[in-house]
Amino acid sequence: MTSPRRPFREFDDAYDVESLRLARRVIRGLTMSMRHIVLAPGSRSAPMAYALREAEELGAITVHVRIDERSAAFTALGIAMATKAPAGVVTTSGTAAGNLLPAMMEADLSGVPLVAITADRPEELHGTGANQTAWQQGMFAGRVRDEIHLEQGEARLEPESRDDMLAAETQVGLLLRAATGSSPGPVHLNIGFRDPLVPAQREGTHQSGAQRWARTPFVRRTPVVADSAEQLRAQIIGGEILDAQDPAEVSDAEVTSARRGAGPGSGASKGTSGTDPAVDLAQRRTVFVMGADAPAEARELARRLGQPLLAEPTSDARWSDLGAVQGYRLILQAPAGSPASELAGSIERVVVAGRPTLTRPVQQLISRDDVEAVQYAPGGEAWFDHRLARRRLDDLTATALFAGLAPQGWHEAWTERGLAAQRLIDAALTEQETLAQGEISSVRVAQFVAETVKTPLLLGSSSVIRDVDLAAVLNRSVLGEEVAAKPGPGAQGGRRVYAMRGLAGIDGNLSAASGIALARNTRVTALVGDLTFLHDVNALLVPATEREPDLDIVVVNDSGGAIFDQLEHGAVGRREGQAETVERFFGTPQTVDIEALADAYGHEYHFADDLETLGEGLSGLEDRIGIRIIEVRTDRTVLRDFHARLLAAAADL
Structure with a gap:
């Protein structure tokens, strides 16, 4: 016979109130991949506040305090935007939790791993008219990648083993995994706390294991995108490395044996594991439209293919040393019959990366009947609707085959028109200052x-x-x-x-x-x-x-x-x-x-x-x-x- 498994205990805080014990387990799960939490004060969330202070003293997390919950949520959103890692916001129950909605909506559609941690009244107080009590479970439904509810008294505090899937700490860790998965975004953790909500008063010092409960966070590393010509071309053409410096100088005959992709006219939206020998990278008049948070490899692909970059400021592709087209919006808006209008009118294909949101001329270009457009989205896009006219590609090789190599002089024409557009913009601004008498x-x-x-x-x-x-x-x-x-x-x-x-x-x-x-x-x-x-x-x-x-x-x-x-x-x-x-x-x-x-x-x-x-x-x-x-x-x-x-x-x- 085998004896029944006993609870696996890494530390012992059985002396303390249950609400604090649950809060500690939650924070242990969070600190595995989270470095920052923004806290808005409240009574029902008090166990989280006390436990966060302990964790901060142990060096496991950095806590920021804000009075307004909406501001707290957007502060956490900014932290997550900058770090590309989960950041949390903690609130008490009631309207405090509701104030998180605007930031959660933004995080959803911009793919930011924002973690809403809302304290709740225990289930027996719901429907009784208790103060600051609202049904918070599912309040962000349809906007979060995942959500869980932990009810004090039901959540398992002492796991059966290190990998106990029902333990509160493990459930929180899995929730964060959903926030940082293939389609990053917000998640919601709702916790029903029962009184008492303050730490138990103890005589003397804590037990020896009581101060060892916090975990040291680990840094989640982002895969490095290949940025050398050799590495990128190996991805594009299945290991056949080219020596030419300028992609526009590479002939179709030199770019053969493309693997893991489908031909430009096949209509496939995803790469396959098979091979398709002797598929040529044809010459096409393509532009890459780079919207907010465009994948870096799309920017590099456009450069290697010699195709023009029309880049919004938040695409991380707008930098002048990358050769992004200046004044591109004015080129797309130029009146019919102008050289700029003719250049824009000759576009055959558009590769969209990231989310372009700023101008109607760009949206009109993507929607033109005579232009074929695709969305390069290797990890999926939260906002992307498959009813859109442009199909989604998640494979870099297939995107390269779709875009093709730039014809001779194509990139140069866009560069020249862009410089001319920038001169027009600068001259118009100078003229405006003259008309406004220096204002x-x-x-x-x-x-x-x-x-x-x-x-x-x-x-x-x-x-x-x-x-x-x-x-x-x-x-x-x-x-x-x-x-x-x-x-x-x-x-x-x-x-x-x-x-x-x-x-x-x-x-x-x-x-x-x-x-x-x-x-x-x-x-x-x-x-x-x-x-x-x-x-x-x-x-x-x-x-x-x-x-x-x-x-x-x-x-x-x-x-x-x-x-x-x-x-x-x-x-x-x-x-x-x-x-x-x-x-x-x-x-x-x-x-x-x-x-x-x-x-x-x-x-x-x-x-x-x-x-x-x-x-x-x-x-x-x-x-x-x-x-x-x-x-x-x-x-x-x-x-x-x-x-x-x-x-x-x-x-x-």
């Missing part, structure tokens, strides 16, 4: 900030990111100086452009920028409009006990919503009797004193009325700590006419 426009501010700052940059939703997309030439190193983060856990070097493009809401942008700064352990610049700033003003409220993020917030203050005037609503507003309606319901003018607001929160303030003073405000990074608000006031009423003049000038592009 700078919001487009010029966005261009200047994006091209000047040496820090990681978060672009607010709405007009700001579109202005950068239109006008800025981005460099990974500014003035030849590589950006380096301060030493410390999670520190990363290099410049990066961030934005929340999952749902592109204006809420939570400052909080997300704060999270990026905390995670990267370096100063970050957030470039936002005035409404985006005011919508997330609670991000400025950092408890006195907490480390303040090093953050420059550049506020382009045009006293309302500028983007609507550039849409069809702007035309409506110019009809007789409609100006007041459009301004009230879309422009939403505001007169907030941002300097007084900065003073109220105790943050440094700088006003810039020209590019020189703006540059002064952005300089001296080594001398600044904490949050600094830089305000630039502009006039949004001139933007529609500016874009009209720019489009008219594109007739000669």
Whole structure:
């Protein structure tokens, strides 16, 4: 006979209340792959707070405290965006949990591993009218990769073995695995805690094993993408390595024996394990459209094939040293009959990588009847709908076969038109300053900030990111100086452009920028409009006990919503009797004193009325700590006419 298995106990905290014991097991599971948790205070979540303090003292996790749950959630979102690892947000029950929804929605569609940890009332209190009690199980259904509910008294605290699948710690670990799987995204952990919610009072010191409960997190390593010509070409053509430096110089005859892929006309959306000998990589007029968070290997593939890159700022492909086409939006918008229009009209195929969200001209290109488009998505995309006209490819070789090699002069033509477009944009901005008698426009501010700052940059939703997309030439190193983060856990070097493009809401942008700064352990610049700033003003409220993020917030203050005037609503507003309606319901003018607001929160303030003073405000990074608000006031009423003049000038592009 065999004796029954006994509980496997790595440490003994049987002396403590059950709510604390459960919280410890939860945090052990979290710290296997999580380095940061943002906590909003509450009573029902108190066991998590006490256990998190213990874990932080043991060096297992870093805890950040925020008062507003929505700000806390977006701060955690920013941390997860920067680290590409799970970050958690802890709230109490009731409306506190509901405030996480906007960040969870953004995390869902942008594929960010945000972990919502909501404390709940025990099941016997539901339906009794108990205070702050709502049904929280499944509250994020349809938006999370997985969700579990742990009920105190039912969750197994002492596992039968190290791999006991029913143990609370193991269940939490599996939940995080869902957050970081092939399709990363948010997950939800709901915990029903029962009283008492505070640690048991003990005489003397803890038992010897009581302080050994926290695990040391491990670092989840991301596979390195091959970036040498030899490695990448080996992937593309099944091991046949080519010596040519310029892919445009490689003839079809040299690129044969492509393996693991299907022919361009086969309609297959996935690679196969078989071989297809003697499949040629034909020449085609293709462009690669790089949207938010585009896979790095797609960028490299376009470069090796010699195909033009049309890259949004958050694609990590917009950098000038990668040869991305400047002013591409103006090329796509150029009036019929212009050389630029003819160039855009000759596109045969489009490879989309990441999620392009910024401009209608790009969407119109992808949807053209005479253009065949595919979506390269090796890990799946949370937002991708298979009803879209473009099919999905998850294999790099199949994508290469679809795109083909660039014909002679194709890439050069796009480069030349792009440089000409950039000259037109710069000239139009200079002309606008002359017409405005020296006042700078919001487009010029966005261009200047994006091209000047040496820090990681978060672009607010709405007009700001579109202005950068239109006008800025981005460099990974500014003035030849590589950006380096301060030493410390999670520190990363290099410049990066961030934005929340999952749902592109204006809420939570400052909080997300704060999270990026905390995670990267370096100063970050957030470039936002005035409404985006005011919508997330609670991000400025950092408890006195907490480390303040090093953050420059550049506020382009045009006293309302500028983007609507550039849409069809702007035309409506110019009809007789409609100006007041459009301004009230879309422009939403505001007169907030941002300097007084900065003073109220105790943050440094700088006003810039020209590019020189703006540059002064952005300089001296080594001398600044904490949050600094830089305000630039502009006039949004001139933007529609500016874009009209720019489009008219594109007739000669």
